[in-house]
Amino acid sequence: MDQLFVNFCVMVTFAFFRSFTFITAQHTDAAALQAWRAAITVANALLLCHYGLVVQGVSVDLGNAPIAAFAFSNGPLAALAAAAPLLAYRAVQAPTDALDAVMSTLLSIVAVMVIRTLRRHHGPPTPLEGVRNALGLFAVATLPAFLPAVSGQRSPADLWAPYLTEVIGSALALNIITAVMRAHFQVVHKTERYRTLMQLDPLTQLFNRRKFDEDIQQAPSPAYLLLLDLDHFKRVNDTHGHDAGDEVLRVTAQVLREAVRESDRVYRLGGEELAVLLAPCAAEAARGIAERIRRNVEQDVAARTGLPEPVTLSGGLMAVHGDQRTLLRAVDALLYTAKAAGRNRIATAPSTPAPVVVPGDVGERRPAAEEPVMSPARGGAAGG
Incomplete structure (x- = not known):
């Protein structure tokens, strides 16, 4: 025994x-x-x-x-x-x-x-x-x-x-x-x-801020950060209720996942603020993906949620470099530049090339080299 x-x-x-x-x-x-x-x-x-x-x-x-x-x-x-x-x-x-x-x-x-x-x-x-x-x-x-x-x-x-x-x-x-x-x-x-x-964020099933903080430190080079914010989201909540606002966030998350590549990651940082880490990614490709996201959100979110008015977002796009705090501060400034310019557009750091102009896009303007580059916007809502 x-x-x-x-x-x-x-x-x-x-x-x-x-x-x-x-x-x-x-x-x-x-x-x-x-x-x-x-x-x-x-x-x-x-x-x-x-x-x-x-x-x-x-x-x-x-x-x-x-x-x-x-x-x-x-x-x-x-x-x-x-x-x-x-x-x-x-x-x-x-x-x-x-x-x-x-x-x-x-x-x-x-x-x-x-x-x-x-x-x-x-x-x-x-x-x-x-x-x-x-x-x-x-x-x-x-x-x-x-x-x-x-x-x-x-x-x-x-x-x-x-x-x-x-x-x-x-x-x-x-x-x-x-x-x-x-x-x-x-x-x-x-x-x-x-x-x-x-x-994961429980509402949208996107990655959350904790995961974002981990990934941004380990992003392969070259990488680009796209910071996004839904335009007039408070108006959606006030007019249609918080359930409608939650549905807008869920559908927006779905549209973003459909628009990015397999190697990219999408995050909800809080409220209506979203982020996309494009890695590895060349400058032209990053700018093209950012514009595709903006366009798809404008075209699809309201239609899928049944809202009578379009849902749009604004964003800032910048290459990932330096420490995280400085990067976030810089890309956040680009986001608010896009908001101030009329919303429904992407502001890009000067070193990131502007996208190829698609026939039919209007209002395209190439700023001076020291100014943020703005993506074309189709009838973006102005104000507030």
Whole structure:
């Protein structure tokens, strides 16, 4: 019983070690992490083999359990590679049982592949089905234990106790490893969900100010910051109610997500103030995306929300450089320049090229180099 207790302590400890290498819920990890998992599996199997039991004069160990668990998550080839040191150790320790050990390990990996195939067709097993599958797996994999009876070296009656001990012990070990991994992934999933919720604005599902502060510090170069503010948003709330205002914010967020690229990120900084981090992005592309956002908001938001008057926004666009406080102060000044110029337009830092004029746009003016560059606006509301 002492040896059996040591076996399960070793197995549980290494199961936790292996689970800690899964940092995210996705299994697409770096090669270094994959190598660590293989090394942990090998060490676990070797220790379980070293602290094996002797039942009626027959050596029994649970070394195939971590190999089977590794085969479930990494496939047969990786499992065979992980099993090689275990098979070599068994061959050195008990040369006469080497064939039994090789056949048992190969059968366990083949059985895992059969179970994996069935899972793809029938979905993941229930806990009870998992116990049944593990018992079936090792009932097949441990059959080479009866080879001494076939050769006449031992009586079959003498081999039943070692056989059942290894089958039940290995099945229990595999289920404990699976339970440890499942519990760890539940924690990882919840942690990722909570982390995501901490980074999202609950109304618009855009990234929030906390996430913005993190991203702006790590933005790849070249990057551009577009600061946006809905025009006359207070008027929308006062005239149509706060529910209508919330709907305008939700739809505006949707329009912004549709207008940007996959690499860009959209944030709600607070109230009706939004931001878009364009990274990596060239100057011409940044200016084009900013103008597309302005145009799409003007054309789509009122139509989607059912408001009788157009919804527009103003913005400031600037290359990301220097410290965050100075950058925000500068781009905020550009935003209010756009507001003062009549709203429904984007003010751009002089170093950012103006967009190509689209036929039909009116009122285009190229200021002097030291002035902010204004995007064309179609009938932007003036005043207030």
